[in-house]
Amino acid sequence: MLQTSIWEFTPLLLRGALITIEVTLAATVAAVLCAFLSGFLRLSKSRILRLIGTVYVEVFRGTSLLVQLFWLYFALPILLDIHISAMSAAIAAIGLNYGAYGSEVVRSSIVSVPKGQYEAATALNMSSWLRIRRVVLPQALPLMLPSFGNLQIELLKGTSLVYLITLTDLTYQGMILRSYDSSKTPEIFAMLLFLYFILAYSFTWVIRFLERRTAKGRA
Amino acid sequence: MWDWSYAFQILPELANVLPITIAATVVGFAAACVLGLPLSLARKSNYKAVSYLALGWIEFIRSTPLLVQLFFLFYALPLYGISFSPFAAGVLGLGLHYSTYMSEVFRSGIDAVPAGQWEAAKALNFGKRRTWTNIILPQAVPPIIPVMGNYFITMFKETPLLSAITLVELLQTAKAIGSGSFRYLEAFTLVGLLFFLLSYPSSLLVGRLEKRFQRK
Amino acid sequence: MDDEVHGGRTPDGVHQEPVVKYRKVSKSYGSTVVLNEIDLDIYPGEKVAVIGPSGSGKTTLARMLMTLEEPTAGTIEVDGELLWHQEVKGKLVPANEKHLHNVRSKIGMVFQHFHLFPHMTILRNVTEAPIHVQGMSRAEATERALEMLEKVGLSDKVDEYPSRLSGGQKQRVAIARAVVMRPRVMLFDEATSALDPELVGEVLSVIKDLAAAGDMAMMLITHEMDFAGEIADRVIFTDAGSIVEQGTPEQIFERPQSPRLQAFLSRFRQTWFMGGVQEASISAEKR
Numbered sequence: 001m002l003q004t005s006i007w008e009f010t011p012l013l014l015r016g017a018l019i020t021i022e023v024t025l026a027a028t029v030a031a032v033l034c035a036f037l038s039g040f041l042r043l044s045k046s047r048i049l050r051l052i053g054t055v056y057v058e059v060f061r062g063t064s065l066l067v068q069l070f071w072l073y074f075a076l077p078i079l080l081d082i083h084i085s086a087m088s089a090a091i092a093a094i095g096l097n098y099g100a101y102g103s104e105v106v107r108s109s110i111v112s113v114p115k116g117q118y119e120a121a122t123a124l125n126m127s128s129w130l131r132i133r134r135v136v137l138p139q140a141l142p143l144m145l146p147s148f149g150n151l152q153i154e155l156l157k158g159t160s161l162v163y164l165i166t167l168t169d170l171t172y173q174g175m176i177l178r179s180y181d182s183s184k185t186p187e188i189f190a191m192l193l194f195l196y197f198i199l200a201y202s203f204t205w206v207i208r209f210l211e212r213r214t215a216k217g218r219a
Numbered sequence: 220m221w222d223w224s225y226a227f228q229i230l231p232e233l234a235n236v237l238p239i240t241i242a243a244t245v246v247g248f249a250a251a252c253v254l255g256l257p258l259s260l261a262r263k264s265n266y267k268a269v270s271y272l273a274l275g276w277i278e279f280i281r282s283t284p285l286l287v288q289l290f291f292l293f294y295a296l297p298l299y300g301i302s303f304s305p306f307a308a309g310v311l312g313l314g315l316h317y318s319t320y321m322s323e324v325f326r327s328g329i330d331a332v333p334a335g336q337w338e339a340a341k342a343l344n345f346g347k348r349r350t351w352t353n354i355i356l357p358q359a360v361p362p363i364i365p366v367m368g369n370y371f372i373t374m375f376k377e378t379p380l381l382s383a384i385t386l387v388e389l390l391q392t393a394k395a396i397g398s399g400s401f402r403y404l405e406a407f408t409l410v411g412l413l414f415f416l417l418s419y420p421s422s423l424l425v426g427r428l429e430k431r432f433q434r435k
Numbered sequence: 436m437d438d439e440v441h442g443g444r445t446p447d448g449v450h451q452e453p454v455v456k457y458r459k460v461s462k463s464y465g466s467t468v469v470l471n472e473i474d475l476d477i478y479p480g481e482k483v484a485v486i487g488p489s490g491s492g493k494t495t496l497a498r499m500l501m502t503l504e505e506p507t508a509g510t511i512e513v514d515g516e517l518l519w520h521q522e523v524k525g526k527l528v529p530a531n532e533k534h535l536h537n538v539r540s541k542i543g544m545v546f547q548h549f550h551l552f553p554h555m556t557i558l559r560n561v562t563e564a565p566i567h568v569q570g571m572s573r574a575e576a577t578e579r580a581l582e583m584l585e586k587v588g589l590s591d592k593v594d595e596y597p598s599r600l601s602g603g604q605k606q607r608v609a610i611a612r613a614v615v616m617r618p619r620v621m622l623f624d625e626a627t628s629a630l631d632p633e634l635v636g637e638v639l640s641v642i643k644d645l646a647a648a649g650d651m652a653m654m655l656i657t658h659e660m661d662f663a664g665e666i667a668d669r670v671i672f673t674d675a676g677s678i679v680e681q682g683t684p685e686q687i688f689e690r691p692q693s694p695r696l697q698a699f700l701s702r703f704r705q706t707w708f709m710g711g712v713q714e715a716s717i718s719a720e721k722r
Binding site: 114 | 536
């Protein structure tokens with residue numbers, strides 16, 4: 001009897017998993033963009049630019065993701081008199097939130113590239129743009145990957161919150177199934193946890209793959 | 220648009236719920252520490268089976284959403300006869316989830332104590348318990364206090380999740396206020412502000428603590 | 436009087452315009468004065484060795500020419516053009532990045548700790564700047580790079596990564612990387628100080644070949660007194676931020692005039708052998 005129940009759940013849960021993956025990927029792209037943008041802002045020579053970067057990071061790190069989600073979905077539309085879809089609010093909130101955490105990873109990795117590399121590039125008369133692009137970043141990126149991997153998992157877990165703004169993700173579908181048959185609640189939640197775990201491991205595997213690929217040439 | 224008088228009107232109602240949010244954080248944090256220490260010891264156990272089981276548990280809990288874990292505790296367990304109040308389920312969920320992070324923090328703290336300390340304790344014939352309480356833990360804990368502080372702040376920011384299992388804390392109250400008057404802007408903004416005003420100075424404090432310990 | 440500033444003779448004995456001119460160059464960090472109103476000329480193709488105790492300011496002298504540090508006062512001219520300043524409407528203003536970039540193209544530097552790019556192969560380390568800074572085609576840059584790497588004796592390592600090379604090999608690559616840019620002046624900042632003793636020779640040999648090849652001026656900050664004596668046209672002794680004495684290697688090493696120079700040299704030499712003065716150098720600061 002348990003067998004048939006699990007098979008019944010699966011299609012609906014997979015549909016939810018698809019939405020979860022969609023949100024995760026889109027939010028990851030947004031987060032990476034925010035992380036690099038704000039990371040560079042905080043490394044800028046201009047005090048104003050540094051301040052803007054710091055304000056962004058501290059505000060989004062200092063408030064709760066769920067509150068940010070609710071604010072973007074319920075409060076911002078009122079403020080700007082516009083309509084924001086649940087998907088947009090989700091991607092924006094999650095992207096901005098984890099981008100703020102990623103910003104520190106970007107900043108500290110770039111700072112840890114030895115000063116001698118900057119000087120050697122200058123001695124070869126490289127412009128600062130060339131220097132960043134071909135000498136500093138290629139050395140900073142592998143340093144960022146482990147922390148980015150951790151943030152990726154946190155981001156995936158964060159997407160479960162979009163259920164609370166009625167986005168039909170994995171958690172949402174789980175709750176729907178529950179409403180059909182509440183006696184199956186433990187099994188449904190166990191499956192949810194299991195599916196999230198598989199997703200998390202897949203992402204971890206991708207990051208490990210990237211780590212190995214960028215490690216070429218290093219001792 | 221933004222209404223200042225309305226904002227000030229609802230502020231007391233929000234502030235009144237703050238103690239619950241803080242209480243949930245404190246109890247949840249305590250639970251995480253209490254559950255985390257045995258977990259870290261299990262990870263360090265010489266019995267491979269125990270160590271791997273602990274690792275599996277930690278990986279599983281850390282890789283799956285706290286929200287779903289809370290749902291499990293609050294909605295699934297009653298089917299087995301175990302019923303929790305929203306607050307109890309909330310702090311238990313927080314505690315279980317973050318105990319996995321705490322266990323890693325404790326492990327690194329314990330590993331940082333030089334091997335010589337263990338040997339000296341043995342040479343002086345300290346029993347296992349005394350070694351831990353008098354020699355190892357007093358050296359392991361102070362350096363990890365800043366990290367623990369950061370997790371405390373993180374858990375504070377996670378308490379709004381407890382609104383999903385009907386705990387009446389800050390976010391839930393804001394939702395109630397908002398849906399009653401259809402004015403979500405002030406309510407949610409104030410909640411965000413309250414979180415920021417509490418967590419940002421705390422993170423600065425933790426940063427200062429970290430520098431103090433680095434200097435030692 | 437003129438000779439003090441412009442040093443000894445120029446390589447071909449004819450009076451030429453200096454390729455580098457330091458005029459009243461000073462550098463301080465807060466209240467610490469590292470260089471004090473330095474006047475110095477370097478001629479095209481001239482090999483100048485700079486010796487002196489640590490903290491005497493000799494490295495700063497080179498770094499300011501390479502635009503890695505900005506002078507607190509004074510001007511530096513390269514090939515007749517001001518390096519750190521520009522003339523705008525008849526007035527001297529601090530140079531912008533574009534100007535620095537233009538003048539910097541005439542200077543090259545080899546560092547004590549090599550600073551090879553670890554994420555690039557040896558070949559790429561040497562071709563990177565010619566392609567992306569000088570706009571050379573990949574084919575031409577590769578050809579030049581291979582030529583240079585052969586000159587420094589590393590043709591068999593072109594596809595390796597720096598982590599697989601010894602210190603001496605890394606420094607030879609660093610030299611190739613800098614020389615392939617064809618600067619007018621090459622700076623060597625204690626190029627062998629970070630090398631194990633048995634690896635020093637291979638690098639000195641490369642530098643010697645470079646010096647003999649001819650038209651590039653060289654500033655060698657070094658503790659290798661014998662080497663300095665061999666290839667330098669002029670030796671400069673700095674101490675406490677000033678040029679205390681300068682002259683030909685013979686003048687500096689065998690007839691030091693100032694007490695400070697004499698004291699400095701005595702740390703590096705051993706004297707008295709069988710009634711005569713026998714000098715042997717011991718490098719006191721080998722790592």
